[in-house]
Amino acid sequence: MIEIDEKDLHYWLEHVKIYANNGKVADYIPALANQQPEINATAFYPIGDKEVACAGQADYSFTIQSVSKVLTLALALIQHGEQAVFSRVGKEPSSDPFYSIQKLEVEKPSKPLNPMINAGALAVTNMIRGRGSEEMVEEILNLVRLLTDDPSIEYDEEVARSEFETAFLNRALSYFMKQNGIITGSVEELLDVYTKQCAITVNVKQLARIAAVFANDGKDPDTNQPLLPSHVARVCKTFMVTCGMYDASGTFAINVGIPAKSGVSGCIMGVIKESGGLAVFGPALDEQGNSVVGMHLLKDLADDKRWSIF
Numbered sequence: 001m002i003e004i005d006e007k008d009l010h011y012w013l014e015h016v017k018i019y020a021n022n023g024k025v026a027d028y029i030p031a032l033a034n035q036q037p038e039i040n041a042t043a044f045y046p047i048g049d050k051e052v053a054c055a056g057q058a059d060y061s062f063t064i065q066s067v068s069k070v071l072t073l074a075l076a077l078i079q080h081g082e083q084a085v086f087s088r089v090g091k092e093p094s095s096d097p098f099y100s101i102q103k104l105e106v107e108k109p110s111k112p113l114n115p116m117i118n119a120g121a122l123a124v125t126n127m128i129r130g131r132g133s134e135e136m137v138e139e140i141l142n143l144v145r146l147l148t149d150d151p152s153i154e155y156d157e158e159v160a161r162s163e164f165e166t167a168f169l170n171r172a173l174s175y176f177m178k179q180n181g182i183i184t185g186s187v188e189e190l191l192d193v194y195t196k197q198c199a200i201t202v203n204v205k206q207l208a209r210i211a212a213v214f215a216n217d218g219k220d221p222d223t224n225q226p227l228l229p230s231h232v233a234r235v236c237k238t239f240m241v242t243c244g245m246y247d248a249s250g251t252f253a254i255n256v257g258i259p260a261k262s263g264v265s266g267c268i269m270g271v272i273k274e275s276g277g278l279a280v281f282g283p284a285l286d287e288q289g290n291s292v293v294g295m296h297l298l299k300d301l302a303d304d305k306r307w308s309i310f
């Protein structure tokens with residue numbers, strides 16, 4: 001069991017916050033361009049009914065963006081099983097940027113390489129049960145409410161609308177996959193669900209709790225009640241290791257060595273085996289779209305606490 005307390009978090013966040021100057025806030029989603037690069041926060045949610053530790057603006061809410069890809073994958077696996085899900089999406093890293101379209105044309109048969117890139121996540125979201133986009137969004141929100149133990153979790157309407165109005169690349173990916181039978185039904189409805197799942201808002205304490213459920217093999221970190229089947233948690237964690245940090249996943253595995261997932265809002269969740277979940281937020285991003293402050297914080301903490309699973 002690796003102990004981490006508030007003093008650690010304060011110390012390391014103070015140490016790395018200067019790196020925000022080296023990054024840029026995502027602006028391809030207009031509503032995200034308004035984020036303040038100097039905001040930062042981190043939280044550690046321990047397994048075993050102990051207090052969450054945090055530092056920085058820990059009550060600040062942000063949208064989860066690509067972190068939602070792990071959650072919709074978990075939901076699709078629960079609803080349809082591995083065979084059905086992996087008939088539509090692959091299990092291999094792509095080494096391309098998360099929004100890339102090129103491998104969809106090159107791979108034969110054409111199926112997105114993994115569920116952590118946009119194409120794969122869109123294919124997974126397309127599988128979520130529901131009679132329409134509203135019910136599908138509600139299914140996803142209910143999973144996030146379960147994992148955060150907070151029934152008030154919602155999505156940010158302005159961020160969702162802003163992405164929906166400008167998601168030309170995600171529409172292109174979806175139409176390409178519809179042509180190849182990977183996606184069925186209305187692309188506009190799919191984009192409606194996808195942009196809303198990306199716009200679900202949490203703070204670092206809530207995100208750290210989600211990571212803690214994965215660290216506890218799918219069980220509630222406080223009560224040990226099963227929330228996700230352990231094999232689903234295992235598949236999700238494996239994808240976080242191989243593809244969770246986009247085309248920086250290999251470097252991250254060497255430098256930090258834990259399952260993690262980032263989102264372009266500037267959030268990262270990290271899973272520390274049998275210990276707990278760590279979340280960090282800092283909206284200034286590096287070239288690959290990962291939070292600069294988050295990457296430095298995770299690297300320093302992983303070195304200090306010997307977190308690497310390798």
Ligand SMILES: NC(=O)CC[C@H](N)C(=O)O
Nearest residue numbers: 065066098118198263264
């Ligand atoms: N990397 C991300 O966080 C991408 C999520 C974003 N909503 C998109 O599809 O572009």
